[in-house]
Amino acid sequence: MHTQENQILAALRRIMRAVxxxxxxxxxxxxxxxxQLAVLxxxxxxxxxxxxxxxxxxxxxAGTVTGILxxxxxxxxxxxxxxxxxxxxxxxxxxxxxxxxxxxxxxxxQDQFRSKLEALEDWERTQILATLERIAAMMSVSDxxxxxxxxxxxxxxPTAASPRPATDGDSASASSILANNN
Numbered sequence: 001m002h003t004q005e006n007q008i009l010a011a012l013r014r015i016m017r018a019v020x021x022x023x024x025x026x027x028x029x030x031x032x033x034x035x036q037l038a039v040l041x042x043x044x045x046x047x048x049x050x051x052x053x054x055x056x057x058x059x060x061x062a063g064t065v066t067g068i069l070x071x072x073x074x075x076x077x078x079x080x081x082x083x084x085x086x087x088x089x090x091x092x093x094x095x096x097x098x099x100x101x102x103x104x105x106x107x108x109x110q111d112q113f114r115s116k117l118e119a120l121e122d123w124e125r126t127q128i129l130a131t132l133e134r135i136a137a138m139m140s141v142s143d144x145x146x147x148x149x150x151x152x153x154x155x156x157x158p159t160a161a162s163p164r165p166a167t168d169g170d171s172a173s174a175s176s177i178l179a180n181n182n
Contacts, residue, residue, distance in 0.1 A: 012135075022110045030105055035060060037105055039068045040094065043078055044102055048091040077101055 023034045032040070035058070042057040043049055049057070055065040069092060072078045077098035083089040094102070107114050117125060 018110065018113075026106065026108075030101075032101070032105065034108055035064065036068050036072060038108060039065055040072060040077060040098055040102060040105075041108075043072075043092045044094045044099065048083075048093065050089065050091060054092060072098070 026037060027033055030037070038058045039054055039060070042054050046053060046057060051065055051069055052062055054069075055062045058065070060068075069078060069080070073080060075097075076095055079093050079095055080090045081093060083091055109117070117128075120128075
């Protein structure tokens, strides 16, 4: 017989697995990790943003975002420019190549989940969000980076046959978070 506790844990694990599979699909099909796509989207949404503004926008640490920006810049998807009024300030701009990538990139949410979510009434979406936020608070993970890429283990390193971009410090095991909070 399953207790409610076991059923809750099983549901959370199924959700994490679905997010993991979608994150791997993003990486394999589009060459971007979830956090890279999230930062690129935020840079496009927030013109001339600083790295710290992007970090706040995507709920990631400044260090994680700096590494992501390094990789996006090497791929020619963003540029970093010093501002005229303060040479110490650097703003991030999305390049044409970055915009092309964004146009081709899928949602950070699975298409099936996204369409079902959009079909819900506004109050239902609000209730789901409130419940998820409460779960995060109950698990004492409210202060963790909200990396869109949750994986059950480290992402496999690139091989000659299938090169992959570096991950962004986002391969911390989501399963270990659950295990540590049981």
